[in-house]
Amino acid sequence: MTAEKKIPPHIPSLKRDPIPESPKFEEWLKWYAEKFPESSKWINARKLMVEKFLREAEFEPGKFVKTRDFWWKLSPEERIRFFVERFREVIRENRALRLYLENCTHCGYCIDKCQMWIATRDYHNSPVGRVDLVRAIFKYYDKLTGKLFSKLVDAKELTEQLMEELWIYFHQCTECRRCAYFCPFGIDTAEVTRAVRQIFAEMGMVYEFVGNTVRSLMKTGNHMFLNAKAIKAVFDMVQEEIKEETGKDIEIPLDKPKAKILFLPSSTDVFTNLDTLKGFVKTMYALGLQDKYTFSSEVFEVGNFGLFVSDYHLTRQGKRIAEVATRLGAELVIFGECGHGWRAFKNYVIPELEKRGIKAIHFMQLVVWAIKKRKLKLRKLDYVVTYHDPCNLSRAGDLIEEPRIILRTVCKEFREREHNKHRTLCCGAGTGLLGDDVIPLRVWAGWPSVYDAWKTGAQILATPCSIDKAQFPVVINYHIPGQMTVKGLADLVGYALEL
Amino acid sequence: MTPLEKFLLGITVPSGAYVCIVLGYVALAYIAVIVFVVGVLYRVIRWAVTPKGPGGLYWGLYRLTLYPNVHSFWKAAGWIFVRMFTFYTLLKENFGYVSGGFWFGLILFHYSIWATLLFHGNIIAYALNMYFHVPLAVKYWLGIVAGVLAYAGLIYLAIRRAYVQARTKVKINYFDDWLLVLQLLIIMGFGLAAKCTAYPSSFTEEAIRSYVHSTYSSGPLAPIKGELVHLVKEYGSVMFILIGEWFKGLLTGNINLAVKAMYCVAVYHPLELVHVFFAEWFLIYIPWSKMIHMFMMPFNPALYGKFEPKEPALQVAIDIVEGRR
Known part of the structure; x- marks a missing residue:
């Protein structure tokens, strides 16, 4: 780190801080000066307060929402109550x-384990700071000491302003659980x-990107408003491409x-991860499962944004998968590539x-x-991954x-990162923090992880997670354009497979 | 009844002091223990009986987990045990930051406290006539060293609290955090000071005799100072014996004995009196404060969550691939 690339003394810093290591460090300093501590003007939910959306996302009162009405129809006092x-x-x-x-x-x-705190240096964007917002309410309403000595024990009555802070900071937690x-x-x-x-969702308040995705999930069983016709059209195209690449006509x-x-x-x-799909298709073909498996247009989704909204939405989609599998008479369900979806699925x-x-x-x-049973013919790809x-x-x-x-098998060289396994760093877009409105936050929240990968000198950053695949290219393109490529694991298996 | 107990029961305690001791060291002691036991049980049972969440799930999930390859109760229990007793997660590097100091401070504080509490256990053993004899010098120095280390650990952790607040440039410590630290500083400080001043300078016959004769030449224990020499040779200090008799009185319901033993403590070892008084209040404080954290880990679903083994599902896949299904 050069002398001029240091965090100024008035900003909390780390021993080996990843932020100054970014070529865009000067922009971070400007951004920090402008935004801090109001880092969450970007989180925007209010656009969702329309009847149609709420209906489509299955937010009907009595079925899911327990309030008498939606948040936007409540008075401030009713909201707080x-x-x-x-x-x-x-x-x-x-x-x-x-x-x-x-x-x-x-x-x-x-505090410094959280990529959101690293990006914003805002105490309430750290695990303890975030939960302290709720803890203050808990102490005030549920603890005698909180009522009697509220200032001494940081107990706070819920106000409109505190509710705003709860909204802001709990929508900047990516639920990565690194802190845990x-x-x-x-x-x-x-x-x-x-x-x-x-609780916010029960009031009809959901972060826009997540809300729209859940809306699609409830309507179509997938996150992208896909119907069978659209899926089939892409399948036909992919089938053609595989034929061109391998000479095999794989339906x-x-x-x-x-x-x-x-x-x-x-x-x-x-959409964006066609190579992942090709990897699945080629692998199933190579294992002789061509006639034994199917995709379903009813549940064309491993992801489950219900995890980020409510137990109702999470289980609703989960049950749908179970119902489709049962109706199909399937003996086995294979889960493709997704991070949060695997948590909900598993x-x-x-x-x-x-x-x-x-x-x-x-x-x-x-x-x-x-691989262990040598059922797949795999060549080594000339990648450092x-x-x-x-x-x-x-x-x-x-x-x-x-x-x-898998990576040691299909790539020339596999390099382990410093922050790996249980200590892995979040991509910075977990919980569907993927909207364009939060890009300034995303590019810095994702940088610690990208920096960790970049340090290895690898050319490929492999990850079996769709949110990662959407987020990392944005972060890489902002900080170190062209220096790394993001791939799914199935993509690499697909490239390495000899059919 | 031992000769010492007979003697203690014969002591005259001024009525004002008697009432104060009954309130502060008998009634409060019983209340403290009852509140501590009932309070901790209440908190722990409340955690245990609180449902996972709506529908018996953690917001739609059957389990919370934090570790891979945990497929059995014992493996999950092992992780909890290791986490509780080694604090190992503090030793994992994070951006060049191995929290060695924090880890060492925690180890120092907690292990020394546990050791000190274990040594206190010998007082209860004395009260139950099960005293475990330890060479006096060992007993003295082990107690002092454990106390000093615990105190050093506590001071380090208190300084670190202030440092973290300064580093993150926000207020993360509130009055209740500092109140906790303050209580521990008082309890441990007075306990340590009492221990340091209640023993002879060495355990030679001459040193013990000289110490007992100078310390107990007046006051209620003066008539038996010759006998005290023998007791110090066996138990290390008169303060230890008096607290032991206080415990015995409390355990057997002999309030008179407890009061009179504590009266002697007040006369000869007032520092200990402060230590005991604050310790009683601390016992009451534990169940209702964040001190309850010591009982929390076995109830943390993220730590005890376990997965089903993957082999049966994989076997189905293998059977399909190999045409057996």
């Missing part, structure tokens, strides 16, 4: 939330975030009845499928078995070694 009542109800109902609110000792160890790993007690800030967001099955395997891709695999859908006698695995688990552990795979999905085995 709703939040407080619901919050107190939620604490009584939710073990994790109660534990996490009651047990922080304010050691501050989590480092916290001496394992306090999982993401659970607090999910609780607060759920991509869609809605094939009585298939033994239901394959769930990410809906982005028919921890909700798989147990639901198990109840119906259907098993499920991740695509990478199948590929690793095939590093791997980004998606937060939800490493900390919530029991998938650490499989991608490493």
Whole structure:
């Protein structure tokens, strides 16, 4: 770090700070001076307050929303009363939330573990600072000491301003759960975030990008408003491309009845991540599963943005997958590439499928078995690759070694990152923080992870996560354009496969 | 009844002092223990019985997890145990920042506190006539060293609190955080000071005799100072014995004995009196404050969450690939 590339003394700094390592450091300083501490004017939800949206996203009162009306129809006093009542109800109902609110000792160890704090240096954008906003309300409404000595113990009555802060900062938590790993007690800030967001969602308040995605999920079973016709059109195109590349005419099955395997891709695999889709198709073909599997236009989605909105939306999509798999008569469901989706799938859908006698695995688990049993003919690609552990795979999905085995097999050289496995750094766009409105935040929140990958000298940053695949190119293009390429694991398997 | 107890019961305590001791060191002691036990049980049971969330799920998830490859109860319990007793996550590097100092401070503080509490256990053992004899010099120095280390750890952690606040340039510590630190500083400080001043300079016959004769030549214990020499040779200090008798009185319901033993402590070792008084209040404070954190980890779903093994699902895939299904 050169003398001029140092964080100025008035800004909190780290020992080996990744921010000054960016070629765009000067822009960060300007941005910091302008925005701090109001870093979240970018989070915009109010556009969603229209009946049509709420209806399509299945926010109907009585079914999901418990309030008498939507947030935007409530008076400020009613809004506050709703939040407080619901919050107190939620604490009584939710073990994790109660534990996490009651047990922080304010050691501050989590602060610099959060990429959002690294990007903004805003205390409320750190795990403890964020949860302290809720803790203040908890103390005020649920603790005698909070009522009696509110100023001494930082207990706060909920006000419009505090509600605004809750909205802002809990929509800048990416639920990566890195803080939970480092916290001496394992306090999982993401659970607090999910609780607060759920209450906001019950009032009809959802971050725009996430809200629209959930709306699509509820309507179509995928995140991209895709119908069977659109999917089939892309499949035909991909089929042609595979034929040109390999000479093989491989039909991509869609809605094939009585298939033994239901394959769930990410809906982005028919948009920006076509190579990922090709990787799936080629692998299934190479394993002789061509006639035994199908994609479904009803659940053409591994992702589940319900995870970022409410338990209702999460389980709604999960049940839909289980229903489609049952109706199909599938014996196995294969999960494609997605980070947060794997968390929802692994921890909700798989147990639901198990109840119906259907098993499920991740695509990478199948590929690793095939590699070990030499079922796939794979050549070494002339790539130096590093791997980004998606937060939800490493900390919530029991998938650490499989991608490493694959990358060591298909690439010339695999380079491990410094912050890997359980300590992996979030891409900065988790929980669907993918809107254009938050790009200034995204490019800095994603930089620590990209910097960590860039330091390895690898040319490829591999990641089996669709949010990563959307986020990292933006971050790379901003800081170090052209110096790294982002690929999915299936993409690389597809390139390496000899059919 | 031992000769010492007989003697203590014969002591005359001024009525004002008697009432104060009954309130501050008998009634409060019982209240403190009851509140501590009931309070901790209440908190812990409340955590245990609080549902996971709506529909028996954690906002739609069957489990929270933090570690891969955790497929059994014992493996999850192992992780919790390791985390509780090693604080290892503080030693993982983060941007060149291995929190060695924080880790060391925590280890120093917690392990020394546990050691000190273990040594306190011998007082209860004395009260139950199960005293575990430890060479007096060892007992003295181990106690002092553990106390000093715990105190050093506490001061380090307090300074670090202020440092983190300065580094992040925001207020993260509130009155309740500092109140906790202050209480510990008082309890441990007075306990340590009492320990340092309540023992003879060495444990030779001459030093013990000289110490006892000079310290207990007046006041309620003066008539038995010759006997005290023998007791100090066996137990290390008169303060230890008096606190032991206080405990015995509390455990057996012999309030008179407890009061009179504590009266002697007040006369000869007032620092200990302060230590005990604040410790009683601290016991009451623990269940209702963030001190409850010590009981939290086994109830943390993120730590005890476990996955189902992947092999059965993979076997189905293998069977399909190999045509057995």
